Amino acid sequence: MSVPGLPTLRVALLGYGVVGSEVGRLLAVEADDLALRCGANLELTGVAVRHPAGRDFRGVPVTTDPASLIPGADIVVELMGGIDPARELILDAIGHGAAVVTANKALLAQDGPTLYEAADKAGVDLYYEAAVAGAIPIVRAMRESLAGDTVTRVLGIVNGTTNYVLDHMTRDGLPYGEAVRRAQELGYAEADPTADVEGFDAASKAAILASIGFHTRVGIGDVYREGITGVTPEDIATARAGGYVVKPLAVIERVREAGGADSGVIARVHPALVPAAHPLASVREAYNAVFVEAEAAGQLMFYGPGAGGRPTSSAVVGDIVAAARGRVSGHPGPGESKYAALPALGVGxxxxxxxLRLKVADRPGVLAGVARLFAEQGISINEVRQRSLDPATAGDGLADLVIITHVATDDALRTTVSRLAELDPVAAVTSVFRVEGL
Amino acid sequence: MSVPGLPTLRVALLGYGVVGSEVGRLLAVEADDLALRCGANLELTGVAVRHPAGRDFRGVPVTTDPASLIPGADIVVELMGGIDPARELILDAIGHGAAVVTANKALLAQDGPTLYEAADKAGVDLYYEAAVAGAIPIVRAMRESLAGDTVTRVLGIVNGTTNYVLDHMTRDGLPYGEAVRRAQELGYAEADPTADVEGFDAASKAAILASIGFHTRVGIGDVYREGITGVTPEDIATARAGGYVVKPLAVIERVREAGGADSGVIARVHPALVPAAHPLASVREAYNAVFVEAEAAGQLMFYGPGAGGRPTSSAVVGDIVAAARGRVSGHPGPGESKYAALPALGVGxxxxxxxLRLKVADRPGVLAGVARLFAEQGISINEVRQRSLDPATAGDGLADLVIITHVATDDALRTTVSRLAELDPVAAVTSVFRVEGL
Incomplete structure (x- = not known):
């Protein structure tokens, strides 16, 4: 079917997994609506897959050679994932003058500048809404809606797997391994969950958000990263006792000198405590949310499903429509904005x-010694909770000490922690969490 | 200041109130950043105001004749509000080939089609992100990000004043009049709060959201509207007892025949009960939030400040950047999408x-009679709560009956309510609220 009187744009689809097959379905069943929104009929000219046997492609020609679909395509949709051969195929598509839509966060976080430069040079669109937070239109919001504003900080739950795991540890009291197994059973976690639970996936998204939010180039190598594998039920209970929830955060922030000039950006991914009343604290299951602070707009939050075939396909097809509109008008949308060229700073x-949670000797004077170490690094203590531990499980004469600090640098905190570990009455530094969203 | 080597675009600013003056400030202090994002220097060539005396315009030429600023302008920013002369000025700007940025929800909801058609015909941009929900980029999300998806329903808190009033009635137990007075003291409500509390402002926004979400034309006259002036502390307490919060909602929904074909759209604005666990229930103070359901994307929510000079100016300047980019590339962004041409259906x-809350005679058999009236209209009852009323205040032998129904049409419910009012043991139908977000 096609809408008479409109031009036809040729779309090639590289990859036909959970997202790709849903994109193919939407292009077929919504063909007329999409044509009227684009001002052009979208013709899916071919699908490239590795193993076509026994699958239904709705009558669309199939090939195992993705490169063969590129010549003559107006829009190339790359949903294969991974670095190779996705990178070469995207560069080939740009070289042929096609607009590119991709959901490939790993490639963008590693080699984004190469792709952006090729697209800018060729004057074609490169859209990637689906690469960050699935159906949530955070990329367009940052690239376009907030283009008149100055973003100062982004706090995002951008990995649904880790949010699911921490949410069920929190709400069902599951230990970490059990929560991961449940996420795997439900398809929220891979058989090898490393990319999610060690923060690699979130770090890719943090690099992309930092680049577009701060008009600079941040790669995945610039992102500080801690996984959630060390989070224990005791950590979650301790957080709750203080009015906090443990969340898997990507934090992206502008760093300013005392005079107000920008000195750089920091991107970091780690579990963190968030106040229970903060909008991010109530993000449940595998949902994603991105909390943005901008100088004029104030605080904005975007919330929605961060993964899954259907939500991700919504973002991909939205990008296809944008690319098609650019094609019909003859001019592409906004390119890379990197003029600020801020340095990526270390987490320190x-x-x-x-x-901080410490196991300390339960006797007078210990707190004074601990507090002195914080003071030596210029760190103010905001709150202290201490309780004696059960001698049956924790050994005789030990207490659990929970300390919440005021704002301090990561460097100062690290120094303090290493000094604490050497302090005689401190048996162990049990855990250290950042507290965000205050 | 300007960035060398870039072209200059001339911007005229009509209106210099809370938003306009902040837009002027951002154009000045962020000039270099904005130039690099637009690919053009933005030169504010003039500001039109009614009463310039004694005000600071940062050296920008001022006039009391807005029409004089239009010839030669590349981008005209209309922030005067109201229908006249804003409409003629916008049409004049379009006639002169300028792109237009406006925050004028009342004008768009009343005469949008006239403006859209003029802009489409002239091939210029018409942007209006700030017209709905302040800094929240919901207009761009609906026009562009969700362009590949099918929006089925939108639930929005799009009026900050009424959310402030109901939030403080809920959290502080204030009566309606007291909450309105506090909103007035804080500048959240006008001296005459009619446009907010009677739902006119929200209805304008609902008309705009319905038009862009459903690719059709919906005017403010198509929007069913109830204000919040009748909401009492008892209503809020009753809602809370059932696990609900009273919120000022704009509801926009696609209506489908049994076979799945679209039969039309309904837009309505009224206070409603929302489950306490729903994301909209926790929207506090004067914040706005828009909850969108789309077939592929699933459930998305956008949250942020819905009014105020600085947040609104963020949306306006974002639109100026988009218009400037379109100007630099020589081609405008997406125009009006009205191909669906769905009829606006009545609230029935x-x-x-x-x-429903009823005051009924406290004796056996009354509930059976009440329930029969619901059954006659095909309405299933989900939950009933009854409690005897204090004879000292409510009269002897009366009970308070709270009924929550399953899904029913507005028509069936209205018929039931009028029959209930005639039923002998029913002393009064105290209140009727819709329950949304389930």
């Missing part, structure tokens, strides 16, 4: 609050 | 759940 310069 | 066809 990051400032936030912290919650 | 709307289906939702309801909470």
């Amino acid at each position: 310069r990051a400032t936030t609050r912290y919650q | 066809r709307a289906t939702t759940r309801y909470q």
